[in-house]
Amino acid sequence: MCLGxxxxxxxxxxxxxxxxxxxxxxxxxxxxxxxxxxDIQVGEYTIIHVxxxxxxxxxxxxQETLALxxxxxxxxxxxxxxxxxxxxxxxxxx
Amino acid sequence: MKYLDEFRDPDLxxxxxxxxxxxxxxxxxxxxxxxxxxxxxxxxxIDKLLPDKIELIHGPGCPVCVTPLEVxxxxxxxxxxxxxxxCSFGDMLRVPGSGQDLFSIKSQGGDVRIVYSxxxxxxxARENPSKEVVFFGIGFETTAPANAxxxxxxxxxxLMNFSMLVSHVLVPPAxxxxxxxxxxxxxxxxxxxxxxxxxxxxxxxxxxxxxxVPIVVTGFEPLDVLxxxxxxxxxxxxxRAEVENAYPRAVQxxxxxxxxxxxxxxxxxxxxxxxxxxxxxNSGWHLRGEFRQFDAAAKFAVEDIQTQESPLCHSGxxxxxxxxxxxxxxxxxxxxxxxxxxxxxxxxEGACAAYYQYGRFVSLESITS
Numbered sequence: 001m002c003l004g005x006x007x008x009x010x011x012x013x014x015x016x017x018x019x020x021x022x023x024x025x026x027x028x029x030x031x032x033x034x035x036x037x038x039d040i041q042v043g044e045y046t047i048i049h050v051x052x053x054x055x056x057x058x059x060x061x062x063q064e065t066l067a068l069x070x071x072x073x074x075x076x077x078x079x080x081x082x083x084x085x086x087x088x089x090x091x092x093x094x
Numbered sequence: 095m096k097y098l099d100e101f102r103d104p105d106l107x108x109x110x111x112x113x114x115x116x117x118x119x120x121x122x123x124x125x126x127x128x129x130x131x132x133x134x135x136x137x138x139x140i141d142k143l144l145p146d147k148i149e150l151i152h153g154p155g156c157p158v159c160v161t162p163l164e165v166x167x168x169x170x171x172x173x174x175x176x177x178x179x180x181c182s183f184g185d186m187l188r189v190p191g192s193g194q195d196l197f198s199i200k201s202q203g204g205d206v207r208i209v210y211s212x213x214x215x216x217x218x219a220r221e222n223p224s225k226e227v228v229f230f231g232i233g234f235e236t237t238a239p240a241n242a243x244x245x246x247x248x249x250x251x252x253l254m255n256f257s258m259l260v261s262h263v264l265v266p267p268a269x270x271x272x273x274x275x276x277x278x279x280x281x282x283x284x285x286x287x288x289x290x291x292x293x294x295x296x297x298x299x300x301x302x303x304x305x306x307v308p309i310v311v312t313g314f315e316p317l318d319v320l321x322x323x324x325x326x327x328x329x330x331x332x333x334r335a336e337v338e339n340a341y342p343r344a345v346q347x348x349x350x351x352x353x354x355x356x357x358x359x360x361x362x363x364x365x366x367x368x369x370x371x372x373x374x375x376n377s378g379w380h381l382r383g384e385f386r387q388f389d390a391a392a393k394f395a396v397e398d399i400q401t402q403e404s405p406l407c408h409s410g411x412x413x414x415x416x417x418x419x420x421x422x423x424x425x426x427x428x429x430x431x432x433x434x435x436x437x438x439x440x441x442x443e444g445a446c447a448a449y450y451q452y453g454r455f456v457s458l459e460s461i462t463s
Contacts, residue, residue: 002129002443003442017250025095033240035352038352051213052239054288057097058342061343065321065343066106
């Protein structure tokens with residue numbers, strides 16, 4: 001039930017004095033309450049839970065996390081490759 | 095979908111698995127607190143691909159599962175009332191009370207409705223002034239701001255025919271209760287990401303220090319879960335016990351301040367009973383005095399509730415991480431999602447439901463022994 005789905009804000013408006021908006025979830029568009037992300041701008045991403053935006057999705061952090069994952073193990077791979085290379089050159093007649 | 099698919103990339107998952115294998119030297123028992131994480135782990139087979147030395151203990155983070163039986167029975171009694179429209183999130187409808195569930199009340203003519211958002215229930219109250227509209231307000235800190243807003247709006251709009259049956263629970267006191275238990279085996283926690291989106295993670299810092307336990311704020315997609323595990327194992331192997339944020343795209347240390355402001359206005363902290371676990375001090379939210387007129391438990395005095403748990407159900411032990419779902423003798427036999435004995439077999443976040451849905455009928459322990 002703590003499921004939260006990222007969606008892109010398409011428009012914002014007030015309803016019963018509360019900030020609401022239309023959010024696009026990969027093609028499905030729903031009305032959600034934006035009262036807890038009052039500074040959100042159209043085009044930004046947010047995480048929606050039971051019809052409420054609970055946080056702005058920080059796109060820079062998302063990219064940084066992915067970049068970190070892409071680097072994971074790369075150093076080890078390079079070291080292993082260097083070892084292989086070294087081993088290979090040792091067996092070659094000089 | 096953007097910001098989902100990237101965090102399910104199998105090549106990056108393999109890198110994280112390799113890294114976790116490389117850094118794991120000793121045996122460790124980690125608890126993922128949230129049922130949403132449990133489902134991600136079982137659905138993606140993460141537990142099977144981790145080193146044998148890492149055990150994942152499934153936590154109690156399933157609000158439907160821990161809602162006390164007497165509150166379910168109270169909901170059933172209110173929903174059966176002829177002038178009531180009873181609104182609930184969908185996964186509550188099949189949760190067994192002592193005798194029946196909300197679906198059976200509906201089939202007997204009760205007006206029970208599934209809503210997507212608590213604001214849908216407020217709208218129903220506005221449109222049906224001659225009816226009493228009751229919303230079943232359950233959940234952890236993630237859901238609480240939505241439910242608080244519903245009560246807040248009902249008061250603002252003078253909707254005296256709206257009320258809420260509140261059974262809200264809080265994560266940090268539950269983590270403390272687990273750490274303080276004499277049977278505890280948990281050595282580190284993956285904290286529930288969206289709970290922390292709302293509340294932040296500063297509350298966990300004294301807990302990590304007091305119990306010398308690493309707590310890593312973790313998201314829900316496979317790569318998020320793996321990164322949470324990787325960071326936790328790194329801490330354990332190094333003897334560190336810190337709070338780390340492995341879900342920075344959705345969580346900041348201070349949490350969501352506008353949400354916390356309304357929460358403080360509407361709710362106050364008090365004792366809460368957890369189904370299968372028992373009373374935990376300061377682990378629940380209750381409506382404050384100025385919102386008491388919207389408290390369905392007070393509005394509908396339901397007397398003489400005699401609760402009766404199924405004698406075959408071991409969901410309490412599952413919720414406390416003492417047994418795995420498929421170690422319960424009734425699992426997949428007397429107890430299935432179609433005929434559940436306990437709430438853990440019902441909810442999308444229940445550990446028993448996850449094991450059933452993804453075909454974990456035999457325990458890993460019984461294969462290896």
